[in-house]
Amino acid sequence: MSARLYDVALIGGGLVGLATAYALLEPPRRCSLVVLEAEPHLAAHQSGRNSGVIHSGLYYRPGSLKARTCVEGRQALYRFLEEQQIPYERCGKLVIATSARELPILADLQRRGHLNGLQGLRWLRAEEIPEYEPYARGLAALWVPETGITDFALVTQALARLIGQRGGEVRTRARAFRIHRLGREIIVETTAGDVRCRVLVGCAGLQADRVARLCGLHPDLRIVPFRGDYYELIPERRFLVKNLIYPVPDPELPFLGVHFTRRLDGRVEAGPNAALALKREGYTRWSLSVRDLGEMIAFSGFWRLIARYGRTGLREMARSFSRRAFARALERLVPEIRAQDLRPAPSGVRAQAVDLSGRLVDDFRILEAERMVHVLNAPSPAATASLRIGQIIAARALAHLEGG
Numbered sequence: 001m002s003a004r005l006y007d008v009a010l011i012g013g014g015l016v017g018l019a020t021a022y023a024l025l026e027p028p029r030r031c032s033l034v035v036l037e038a039e040p041h042l043a044a045h046q047s048g049r050n051s052g053v054i055h056s057g058l059y060y061r062p063g064s065l066k067a068r069t070c071v072e073g074r075q076a077l078y079r080f081l082e083e084q085q086i087p088y089e090r091c092g093k094l095v096i097a098t099s100a101r102e103l104p105i106l107a108d109l110q111r112r113g114h115l116n117g118l119q120g121l122r123w124l125r126a127e128e129i130p131e132y133e134p135y136a137r138g139l140a141a142l143w144v145p146e147t148g149i150t151d152f153a154l155v156t157q158a159l160a161r162l163i164g165q166r167g168g169e170v171r172t173r174a175r176a177f178r179i180h181r182l183g184r185e186i187i188v189e190t191t192a193g194d195v196r197c198r199v200l201v202g203c204a205g206l207q208a209d210r211v212a213r214l215c216g217l218h219p220d221l222r223i224v225p226f227r228g229d230y231y232e233l234i235p236e237r238r239f240l241v242k243n244l245i246y247p248v249p250d251p252e253l254p255f256l257g258v259h260f261t262r263r264l265d266g267r268v269e270a271g272p273n274a275a276l277a278l279k280r281e282g283y284t285r286w287s288l289s290v291r292d293l294g295e296m297i298a299f300s301g302f303w304r305l306i307a308r309y310g311r312t313g314l315r316e317m318a319r320s321f322s323r324r325a326f327a328r329a330l331e332r333l334v335p336e337i338r339a340q341d342l343r344p345a346p347s348g349v350r351a352q353a354v355d356l357s358g359r360l361v362d363d364f365r366i367l368e369a370e371r372m373v374h375v376l377n378a379p380s381p382a383a384t385a386s387l388r389i390g391q392i393i394a395a396r397a398l399a400h401l402e403g404g
Contacts, residue, residue, distance in 0.1 A: 013037025017203030019390025093244030226274025304358025
């Protein structure tokens with residue numbers, strides 16, 4: 001067992017965990033801490049397998065934690081990228097309505113954007129869309145200039161470096177498998193040795209509910225993994241997309257629909273869909289974990305989820321197995337897209353919390369217990385909001401620490 005007693009141990013070395021550690025070490029605060037990451041390297045999962053989009057805060061219900069942390073976090077992130085000299089572009093994006101049914105939803109997005117403090121939003125008529133994206137088409141669109149792109153793996157690396165400079169530790173290959181209390185201490189047994197701490201913070205992403213259960217807690221939700229398949233445009237067809245092009249999202253789902261994202265290196269990604277994954281870290285269509293699947297089918301909320309969204313889920317699964325079906329969804333935004341313009345790109349897996357009623361938990365969910373703070377759901381825009389949500393989690397952890 002480690003001889004040192006840490007003030008705080010954080011489980012999970014993704015963006016949210018590292019941002020929390022960074023906030024806990026904000027000068028002149030003196031706090032000893034260690035970040036425990038299960039994988040051999042940082043950003044192995046959601047933090048390094050995302051679209052790289054810096055979200056504006058357009059989509060989120062005004063007043064929700066997601067809305068507040070996205071807008072504040074975006075501003076903090078842009079400052080951080082400047083200070084750390086991490087490449088980024090504030091390139092803006094288009095959200096395009098392609099049917100009459102989507103027009104009132106687009107108008108509501110504009111209203112939400114204004115209520116969330118977004119600047120420069122512009123409603124575009126059909127004939128104005130090509131001024132921003134020459135090959136895109138629709139009935140109307142919303143121009144969102146505060147959206148940007150970056151490489152969140154580089155953000156993760158910068159946070160880890162700054163944590164080290166401030167006296168914190170980041171350990172990889174340290175997977176927690178048992179957690180228990182010993183008097184006023186918490187003991188975290190990991191594959192890299194045992195760690196003693198006064199306060200524990202769980203930011204474990206795809207394993208968030210399991211870490212909470214290791215601590216003897218009983219969260220009323222489960223993580224259900226959704227794989228997001230991506231394609232990218234072949235180099236000869238990248239000219240079809242200048243920046244970011246999004247559809248109007250389905251208000252009943254927390255997913256944004258397949259869209260186009262230009263990356264910093266010039267590649268143009270298309271996706272992701274949202275297909276049920278059969279393994280929490282399963283990045284291929286054939287990835288399967290008997291344990292993960294068994295836990296899903298034993299969870300009553302999973303079957304209610306299937307009953308609620310089964311038809312939508314089948315459409316998403318179809319896109320996973322058919323490049324042509326994927327291309328048809330993209331054609332709604334850029335009619336010249338063809339299946340042969342797409343080639344496979346790396347997939348991602350989203351840690352989606354599902355409650356007992358079968359509903360997809362749409363906001364951040366934080367569970368507290370004695371000397372513990374657990375982030376059970378950190379959906380998009382968690383990467384954009386990471387610096388701000390990290391401050392909130394850090395404040396809660398400090399309250400536990402200072403409370404004795």
